[in-house]
Amino acid sequence: MDPVHEVAGEEATALMGAAAPTGVKPIKILAAEDNPVFQSMLRTMLVKWGYDVTMVRDGTEAWRALENENAPRLAILDWMMPGMDGPEVCRRVRAAGREPYTYILLLTARTELRDLVEGIDAGADDYLTKPFNSHELRARLRAGRRILNLQEELLRTREALREQATHDSLTGLLNRASVLEALNNELARAWREALPVSLLMVDLDRFKQINDTHGHQAGDAVLREATRRMRSVTRRYDAVGRYGGEEFLVVLPACDGGAARVQAERVREAVASGPHDAGGVSLNVTCSIGVSGRSRPSLSDADALVRESDAALYRAKSLGRNCVEVYAAAETHESRIPDLPELALAIRSEA
Ligand code: GH3
Ligand code: MG
Ligand code: MG
Ligand code: MG
16 A cells, blocks of 8 residues: 555545634644655645744754754654654654653664664654545644643643752742751852852841731741842842741852952941831831851861851840841851861862
8 A cells, every 4th residue: 555645535524624723822733754745735735734944854954953952842753764863863853851851753664573673673653654534633732742841741730849848938948948948058169169168047136026016927028028028139149048937047158258248348237228018017127137158168067157157146145136247157167167178179279
C-alpha cells in the first residue's frame, strides 16, 4: 500500500472535520518530516486543527528548534530523516531534561514490535505507523496535550509549594530556615573568594505596644510596611528574611564592618522615616539593629554571627532603641585568627 495516498485520502476526511475554536491561542507544534508530500500534508492537517506549526525537514533542525527557549512542547518526529533520526532527537531532548516537558510522537513506516520498543526507549511518548489515520493522529495529539496540561499543573503546584516552604506568608520575605540557608551559602562563597560577609539583625521597637493599642491587624500592616522599606534600601543580592515575629535578618555579601554599619543606618532610617499607614491609623515606627561580620569568614560561622548580631541588638535596645550597634569585633573584622583551610587558601592566592 502506498502510504502517501493512504494518508492523502484520510486528509480529505480530516479537513472536513471541525476546525479548532477561534480566539484561543494556538498551541505550538513542531513537525519534522523529510518527505515533501508528507510534509505538506502534515502541515495542512495541523494548521486546520488549529496548531501553530513549525515545519522542519531534518533531525538536526528539529533538535535545534526544540532546544530553543520558547520551543514547541508538542512534537511529531519522523523516524528516518537526514542528519539525525527521530529516536536520536528523542534521546537528546530527554538527556537535556528541560522543563516544561516536551511530548514527542514518533511517526514511522516501521511496524516491528522491536522498533516500537526502541522508539519508546529513546524517549518517545507515543508512536504512529505510516500510513496513519488522520483521526487517530488528531486524537493522539489531544492525548499528548492532556499530558502536557497535567505536567504544567504539576509544575505550578510544585512552584507554589516551594514558595510556601521557603517564604513567610505575611511579608513575602525568606522564612527563618531559608534566610539561614542564604547566610550559609554566602559564607561558603565568601570563604572561597576570600570576601567579607556581614549580618544585620533588625528588631522593631516596642512592637507589642502597637498590637496592644491598635490590634493585631495594624501590627501585621506595620510588619509589611517595614518589610517594604527594608527591601527598598537593600541590594538585590542581599538576602532579607523574617527570623521571628518582628525580627529580621539581612545578609550582606561582600560587605565589611564599615559598609555594614552604613547599610544598617540606611535600613534604620528607612523604617523610621515618616509614619506607617496601618489600616487607617498612622504610626511612628522605629527599629534597632545589631551588626556582626567577618572579613574572612569560615564555613561554620553562621551560628556565631547570629549570636553576635543578637548581642549587638540587645545593646542597641538597652541604649534606648532606634539605633545601630556593631558587635565589638565586627567593626574592624580583624580580630579572629584564620583557621587552617583559610590559611591554605590565603597562601595559595598569594602564590
Ligand atoms: P522591643 O522594643 O524590646 O523589641 O519590644 P517589643 O514589644 O517589640 O518586643 P516583644 O518581644 O515584647 O514583642 C514582640 C511582639 O511581636 C509580641 C508578638 O505578639 C508580636 N508579634 C509576633 N509575630 C507577630 C505577627 O505576625 N503579627 C503581629 N501583629 N504581631 C506579632
Ligand atoms: Mg523520513
Ligand atoms: Mg521588638
Ligand atoms: Mg523581638
